[in-house]
Amino acid sequence: xxxxxxxxxxxxxxxxxxxxxxxxxxxRTGEVHGFLGPxxxxxSTTIRILLGLLRADSGSARLLGGDPRRDATELxxxxxxxxxxxxxxPNLSGSEVIDLLGRLRGGLNxxxxxxxxxxxxxxxxxxxxxxxxxxxxxxxxxxALASDVDLLILxxxxxxLDPLMEEVFRxxxxxxxxxxxRTVLLSSHILAEVEALCDRxxxxxxxxxxxxxxxxDMRHLTRTSIVVGLAGPATGLDTLPxxxxxxxxxxxxxxxxxxxxxxxxxxxxxxxxxxxxxSQPPTLEELFLRHYDRTQADGEHQTRVAR
Amino acid sequence: MNxxxxxxxxxxxxxxxxxxRLTVWVLGLAVxxxxxxxxxxxxxxxxxxxxxxxxxxxxxxxxxxxGPLFGVSIxxxxxxxxxxxxxxxxxxxSLLTVVRHTRTEEETxxxxxxxxxxxxxxxxxxxxxxxxxxANLAIAVLITLGLLATGLPAGGSLALGLAxxxxxxxxxxVAAASAQLTQSARAASGLAGAVLGGTYxxxxxxxxxxxxxxxxxxxxxxxxxxPYAGERWWVxxxxxxxxxxxxxxxxxxxxxxDVGAGLLPQRLGPAEASPALRSPLALxxxxxxxxxxxxxxxxxxxxxxxxxxxxxxxxxQSPNQQLTDILTRMGGSNGLTDAFLAAIFGITGMVAAAYxxxxxxxxxxxxxxxxxxxxxATPVGRLRWAASHLVFALLGTxxxxxxxxxxxxxxxxxxxxxxxxxxxxxxxAALVQLxxxxxLAGFGTALIxxxxxxxxxxxxxxxxxxxxxxxxxxxxxxEWIVDATPFAHVPKLPGSAxxxxxxxxxxxxxxxxxxxxxxxLHRRDVPVA
Numbered sequence: 001x002x003x004x005x006x007x008x009x010x011x012x013x014x015x016x017x018x019x020x021x022x023x024x025x026x027x028r029t030g031e032v033h034g035f036l037g038p039x040x041x042x043x044s045t046t047i048r049i050l051l052g053l054l055r056a057d058s059g060s061a062r063l064l065g066g067d068p069r070r071d072a073t074e075l076x077x078x079x080x081x082x083x084x085x086x087x088x089x090p091n092l093s094g095s096e097v098i099d100l101l102g103r104l105r106g107g108l109n110x111x112x113x114x115x116x117x118x119x120x121x122x123x124x125x126x127x128x129x130x131x132x133x134x135x136x137x138x139x140x141x142x143x144a145l146a147s148d149v150d151l152l153i154l155x156x157x158x159x160x161l162d163p164l165m166e167e168v169f170r171x172x173x174x175x176x177x178x179x180x181x182r183t184v185l186l187s188s189h190i191l192a193e194v195e196a197l198c199d200r201x202x203x204x205x206x207x208x209x210x211x212x213x214x215x216x217d218m219r220h221l222t223r224t225s226i227v228v229g230l231a232g233p234a235t236g237l238d239t240l241p242x243x244x245x246x247x248x249x250x251x252x253x254x255x256x257x258x259x260x261x262x263x264x265x266x267x268x269x270x271x272x273x274x275x276x277x278x279s280q281p282p283t284l285e286e287l288f289l290r291h292y293d294r295t296q297a298d299g300e301h302q303t304r305v306a307r
Numbered sequence: 308m309n310x311x312x313x314x315x316x317x318x319x320x321x322x323x324x325x326x327x328r329l330t331v332w333v334l335g336l337a338v339x340x341x342x343x344x345x346x347x348x349x350x351x352x353x354x355x356x357x358x359x360x361x362x363x364x365x366x367x368x369x370x371x372x373x374g375p376l377f378g379v380s381i382x383x384x385x386x387x388x389x390x391x392x393x394x395x396x397x398x399x400x401s402l403l404t405v406v407r408h409t410r411t412e413e414e415t416x417x418x419x420x421x422x423x424x425x426x427x428x429x430x431x432x433x434x435x436x437x438x439x440x441x442a443n444l445a446i447a448v449l450i451t452l453g454l455l456a457t458g459l460p461a462g463g464s465l466a467l468g469l470a471x472x473x474x475x476x477x478x479x480x481v482a483a484a485s486a487q488l489t490q491s492a493r494a495a496s497g498l499a500g501a502v503l504g505g506t507y508x509x510x511x512x513x514x515x516x517x518x519x520x521x522x523x524x525x526x527x528x529x530x531x532x533x534p535y536a537g538e539r540w541w542v543x544x545x546x547x548x549x550x551x552x553x554x555x556x557x558x559x560x561x562x563x564x565d566v567g568a569g570l571l572p573q574r575l576g577p578a579e580a581s582p583a584l585r586s587p588l589a590l591x592x593x594x595x596x597x598x599x600x601x602x603x604x605x606x607x608x609x610x611x612x613x614x615x616x617x618x619x620x621x622x623x624q625s626p627n628q629q630l631t632d633i634l635t636r637m638g639g640s641n642g643l644t645d646a647f648l649a650a651i652f653g654i655t656g657m658v659a660a661a662y663x664x665x666x667x668x669x670x671x672x673x674x675x676x677x678x679x680x681x682x683x684a685t686p687v688g689r690l691r692w693a694a695s696h697l698v699f700a701l702l703g704t705x706x707x708x709x710x711x712x713x714x715x716x717x718x719x720x721x722x723x724x725x726x727x728x729x730x731x732x733x734x735x736a737a738l739v740q741l742x743x744x745x746x747l748a749g750f751g752t753a754l755i756x757x758x759x760x761x762x763x764x765x766x767x768x769x770x771x772x773x774x775x776x777x778x779x780x781x782x783x784x785x786e787w788i789v790d791a792t793p794f795a796h797v798p799k800l801p802g803s804a805x806x807x808x809x810x811x812x813x814x815x816x817x818x819x820x821x822x823x824x825x826x827x828l829h830r831r832d833v834p835v836a
Contacts, residue, residue, distance in 0.1 A: 051684050054832045073686045081684035087677040090414075090491060092593060093576025096584055103585040104685035125575040129414070129490060140681065153684075 002029045003062075004151055004183040005050065010059035012045055012207075019045040021207035022059070027185055027200075032177055034198030035187040042207040043187040044084050047155050050185075051081060064151060077106050080144035084155035084187070086136040088128030094135075095124035098143040105147050113146035119168050133160035145172060152176065152184045158193060166193070173197050192281055223256045225280040226265075231273030240265055251275075313426035317434035321408045322441075329442050332400045336393060336446050340467060341453030342778070344385040348457065357384070371511045371616035372651075374527070378536030382454070382463045386534040390467070392777075394526045395507060397446060397475040401439050402482035402499040408435035409483065411492040413567055422566060432483060432561055436554070439479040447472030463535030470529040473546035477525050478503055480553035487560035490569035497601055504605055508612050515616050525549070587687050587695035594673075595666060595699040602662045602703075603710050606655065610711035613651045614718025614733065617644055645802030648715070648736060656740025657773050657794055659707045663744040664765045666700040667751035671762045674755075674834045683833060693752075693828055697821070700748040705741055712737030736800035742813035743793035747772075749820030756827025759835045 005027035012020040020042045027033040037043050048054040050063050052072035061068050066075045088097055102108025117124055122138045131139065137160045144152060158166045174197070176182050188194050194201055195215055203211040203218075211218060223244065234253045238246040242261025247254045257265050322329070351357050361379045364370075364387065376387045409432055412418040418431060451468035455461060478499060485498040506524040513521025521527035525546065532542040564570060583589055670693055673679045683689060715737070716730030723729070751765035758764075772792035779789040789795050793816075796809040 048680075053680065053683055053834070055830075072683075073688050076684060076686040079684070081681065083677070083680045083684075085677055086681070089590075089594065089678060091597075092590075093578075093580075095578050096576060096580040096593075099580030100584050100590060101681060101685055103580075104587070104682070104687055106686065125578050127573065127576050130573060143681075 003027065004029045004064055005033075005185060006060075006062045007046065007050075008060045010046065010049065010061060011057045012042075012049060012054060013057055019207055020049075020056070020059075023204065023207060024209050024212075025202055025204075026212070027183060029183055030181050031199040032173065032184040032186060032197050034194030034201040035185055035204065036189070036191065036194050036201055037187075037204035038189055041204045043204060044155055045207075046204075047081075047084075047153055047185070047187060050153065051076075078149055079151040079153060080105065080147045080149045081153045082137075082140045082144045082155060082157045084159070086133075086140040088131065088136055088139060090127065090129035092128050093125050094122065094128070094131065094139045097128065097139055098124065098146065101143040102147050105149065107148075108143075108146045109148055110146075113142060116142045116145055116172070119172070120165060134162065134165065137161055138165070141169065145176075150181065150183060152182070154184065155187045156189065157186065158188070158190070170196055195281070222259045222281075224259060224262060225254070225256050227252065227254050227278045228269060228274055229253075229276035230269065231275055234269075234272060237265075237268065240268060310427040310429045311433055313424070313430040314433045314437065317408075317421070317426065317430055318437045321434055321438045325404065325407075325438070329400075329404065329438075332396075333442055333445050333449070336397055336400070336471065337449030337453060339393060339778075340385060340389050340450050340471075341457055343389045344381060344454055344457045344459055346783075347381050347384050347388075351381070351384070357381070360384070369647075371515045371613065374510065374514050374521075374530040377530070377533045378463075380535055382459045382467075382535030385454070385459070386463070386467050386530075386536075390470070390530055390534075391507070391510075391526060393450075393471050394474045394529050395503065397443065397471050398478035398503045398526075399500070401443060401475040401479040402485075402503065403496060404439045404442065405435045405479045405482035406486050406492050406496045406499065408438065410486040410489070410495045414490065414492050416567075418566065429558060429561060432486075432557060436479055436483060440476060443472040443475035443479070446475065460535060462538050466532055466534035466538040466540075469543060470532045470534060473543060473550075474525060474529050477546050477550045477553070480550040480557065483557035484553045484560070487557055487564065488570045490567070490571075490573060497598075501601065501605070504609075508608060511612055511616065587682070587692050588698065590682075591695035591699060594669065595696070595703065598662070598665065599699065599703050599706070602659075602707055606659065606707050606711040607714040609655070609658075610714030610733075610737075611718040613655075614648075614715035614720075614729075615722060617648050617651070617715075617719045618722035648719070648733065649799040649802050651715070652712070652733070652736040652740060653776075653794065653797065653799065655711050655737060656708070656743060656797060657769070657776070659704050659711070659740065660744040660747050660769055660772075660794075662707055663700050663704045663748050664751055664769050666703055667697065667748045667755075668762055668765060669699075670696040670752075671755050671759060674759065675836065677834060679834055689828055689833060690825060693755075693825060697748065697752065700751070701745060704744045704748075705738070708737040708740055708744075709734060732801050735805070739798050739800050739805070739810065740794075742810045742817065743797050745817035746793040746813055746820070749817035749824070752824030753820045753827070754824070756824030756829075756831070759831075 003026055005025060007023060007025035010020050010023040010025075011018070023042065023046060025035070025046065035043055035046070045054065049056050049061055050068050052069040052075075055069065063075055064078055068075065088094070092100075098113060099108070102113070120138045120142060122135060122142065124139075124142075126135070128136075137157065141154075141157060144154070158169055161169060170193070173184060173186070176184060177197075177199075186194065186198060198215070200214050201212065201218065202209050229252050234246075234248060237243060237253065237255065240261065241264075242258035243265060244256045244258075245254075351360060357379055361376055361384070364376045364384075370376075373387055373391050377383055378386070412421070412431065421431070447468040449468075450471055451464045454464035454467060481502050482495065482499040485502075486492075486495040489495045489498060503526075506526045509524040510521045510527040510530075513519065513524060513527055522531070528542050528545050531539065533539050560570060584593065673682075673696070679692065682692060712734035713730055716733040717726060719733065720726035720729035747765060747769055750768050751762065754762040754765055772794055775784065775789050775792045776794045779795075793813055796813060798805050798809065
C-alpha cells in the first residue's frame with residue numbers, strides 16, 4: 001500500500017514553545033485519515049509543514065511522493081486545502097474566491113461547484129466581509145471540494161457549521177471515499193466526526209502521535225455512558241466486567257461501560273426489563289483520559305496527565 | 308445602563324493600545340513649531356532681515372504651498388512656515404485615531420466582543436473622540452508652551468496651538484461621521500482623508516485666487532485665525548460649530564444603524580468570477596485598484612492645481628536676491644518658476660512614496676490577516692505572490708508620478724500656452740522621483756522578509772526621510788545625515804541638470820534591498836502572525 005503522507009519524527013519550535021515534538025504520521029493513499037487532537041496539540045502546525053508554509057526544525061515529511069517545501073508548486077496542483085481559520089478578502093464575493101482558488105489550482109469542476117453551492121445552501125454573491133464564520137467555512141469547503149485533486153487537507157472543516165451542514169459535509173466526504181485514489185486528511189477535535197468518516201485515526205497530543213490505527217483498534221480505549229430506566233432492581237450490574245461508576249437513583253441507573261463489554265451488559269439489562277435508555281458516545285476527552293490511564297497502569301513510560 | 312456606560316473603560320483601553328503611537332504623534336507635532344521658531348530667531352536676528360525675507364514670501368507659488376504670510380515677525384513667519392504642515396498632520400492623526408477605535412474595531416468584530424459587556428451604545432464613539440481630544444489638547448498645550456519658551460508673544464503662541472488642536476478636533480469629527488457611512492475602516496479613513504486633502508487644495512486655490520474659496524476650507528481658517536498677526540479669535544467658533552455638526556451627524560447615525568453595518572449600501576458581488584480573475588496578479592489588481600484609483604485622482608488634482616499656481620510666478624517680475632536664495636535652497640537654480648516646480652515635484656515624490664509604502668505593506672497585511680494561507684496552498688509560489696503586490700508598489704507609483712507630471716504640465720502649460728512642451732518637461736520632473744520611492748519599497752520588502760513583525764517601520768523610514776529633507780537645512784543638520792535619505796539625491800527638475808548616476812544608484816539600492824527581502828521571505832515561515 002502506498003502512502004500519501006509520511007511524517008517522521010517531526011520537530012517544530014516557536015520560540016520557547018515546542019509545537020511538534022517528534023511527530024510521526026502515516027496516511028495511506030485512498031483513505032480518509034482522522035487527525036485527532038485537542039486545541040493546541042499541533043495539528044495545524046503539522047498541516048502547515050505539509051503545505052510547505054512552515055519549515056520543520058528536524059525530522060522529515062513526504063507528501064504525495066515529494067518534498068513539501070522544495071516541490072510545493074507541483075504538489076499543490078494535486079491537493080486542496082481548507083484552513084482552520086478561514087479569512088476571505090472583504091471585497092471579493094464568495095464565488096470569486098471559489099473560482100480564483102480553483103483556477104489557480106489548474107481548473108475546477110463548475111458542475112460540481114454549482115452542486116456543492118446548492119447542497120451547502122450558500123449564496124456565492126455575498127462579499128467576503130458579509131459572511132458569517134460558518135459561511136466563510138462553506139466558501140473554503142466548496143473551493144476545495146470542487147477541485148479534482150488527489151489529496152484533500154481539511155483543518156477542522158466543520159467548525160462554525162450547523163448540524164445540518166455538518167451532515168451535508170459528511171455525505172460529501174463519504175462520496176469522496178467512493179472515488180478511487182482520493183486521500184483525505186481530516187483534522188478535528190470532535191471524535192464523533194472522525195468516527196463517522198475515517199478509515200484510520202492518528203491521535204496527537206502535545207506535539208506527539210499517541211495512538212494510531214483504525215477506530216476498531218481503539219475500541220479498548222472508549223467507554224459509552226449509559227442512562228437506563230429499569231423495570232426491576234439492577235442486581236449484579238457492578239460486578240460485570242467492563243462496567244464502571246454505577247449510580248442508582250429511583251430506578252434510574254447511570255454507568256460507563258467499555259465498548260468491548262457493551263453487548264454482555266445490554267443482554268443483562270434486557271433480562272431485567274428496559275423502560276428507557278439513552279447512551280452517550282465516548283468523548284475525545286474521555287478517550288484521552290482512558291489512554292493516559294492505560295499507559296500509566298501499564299507503566300510503559302511516564303506521561304503527563306491532562307492539566 | 309445609559310448609552311454612555313463604559314466610556315471611561317473604553318477610553319483607557321484605547322490609550323493603552325495607542326500609548327506608543329499617540330505619544331510619537333503628539334511629541335512630533337508639538338516639537339516642530341518650537342524648533343522652527345528657534346531656528347528663525349537665529350536666522351533672522353534683525354527687523355531688516357525679517358522685512359527682506361517677508362517681502363519675498365508674498366509670491367503666489369509659496370502662498371499656494373503654505374498660505375499667505377500675515378505677520379512680519381518671527382512668530383508670523385513660524386506660523387506661516389509650519390502651519391499648514393501641522394494642520395495636515397494633526398488632521399491625519401485625528402482621523403486615523405478615530406477610525407481605528409471605531410470602524411476598525413467594528414470591522415474586525417472586536418467591538419462585538421466589547422459590545423456584549425456593559426457598554427452603552429454611544430460609548431465606543433465617545434471614547435474614540437475623547438482620546439483624540441486628549442491628544443489634541445496635549446498638542447495645543449505643548450505647542451503653546453514651546454513657543455512661549457522661545458520668547459514669542461503669548462497671544463500668538465496660544466492661537467497657533469489652538470488652531471492646530473481645533474483642526475485636529477474638526478477632522479476627528481469628520482472621521483466620526485465617515486466611520487458610520489462605510490463598512491470598511493479603510494474606506495472610512497479614505498473618505499475622511501479625501502476631505503482633508505480637498506480642504507488643502509481648496510485653500511491653495513483660494514489663497515492664490517478668489518479668497519472666499521479659502522474661507523470654505525478649515526485648513527484655511529486655521530491660518531485666518533492669524534497667529535502673531537492680530538489674532539481673530541472668533542474664527543475658533545467656526546471650527547467648533549462645524550465640528551459639532553459632524554459630531555451630531557455621527558451620533559445620529561450611530562443611533563440609527565446596526566453594529567457592523569454601514570449606511571452606504573453593501574452591494575452583492577457576481578455569482579461567478581470574471582474569466583480574468585485567474586492569477587495572483589489579477590487578484591492583486593482587485594485588491595489594489597481602489598487605492599490606486601483614489602491616489603491617481605488625488606495626485607492629478609494636486610498636479611493640476613500646483614501647475615496652475617506656478618504660472619502666477621511669471622507675474623512677479625522683480626526677483627530679488629533673497630527670493631532667489633530661498634528658492635534655491637528649496638528647489639533649483641534656474642528661474643523662479645522652475646525652482647517652484649522642482650520644489651513641488653520634490654514634495655510630490657515624497658507624497659507618492661506614501662502610496663509606495665502602503666502598497667508594499669499590503670503584502671504583509673495579506674499575511675497577517677491569514678488570507679495568504681489559502682493562496683499559498685495552491686500552486687502559487689511565494690515569490691510569485693510577493694511579485695504580484697510589489698508590481699503595484701513599483702509601477703503604481705510610476706503611474707501616480709506620471710499622472711502628477713502630466714496634470715502639472717497641463718495646468719501650467721494651458722496658462723502659458725505651451726501644453727506640449729510643459730507636459731514633457733514636468734513628466735520628466737515627476738518621474739525622476741521614482742527611484743527614490745523604490746528605495747522605500749525595497750526597504751519595506753526587506754522588513755517583510757527579514758523582520759515581518761516590524762514591517763510598519765517602513766512608514767518610519769518615510770517620515771524620517773521627509774523630515775530630514777524638509778527640515779534638515781532649516782535645522783542645520785550635517786550633509787551626510789540628510790544624504791542618508793533617498794530623496795536628497797533626486798535631481799531637482801525642471802531647472803537643474805539631469806544626472807543619471809544617482810538614479811542608477813538609487814535603483815540599485817532598491818533592487819538590492821528588495822532581493823534581500825524576497826530571499827528572506829522565501830526562507831522563512833509563512834504566516835508569521
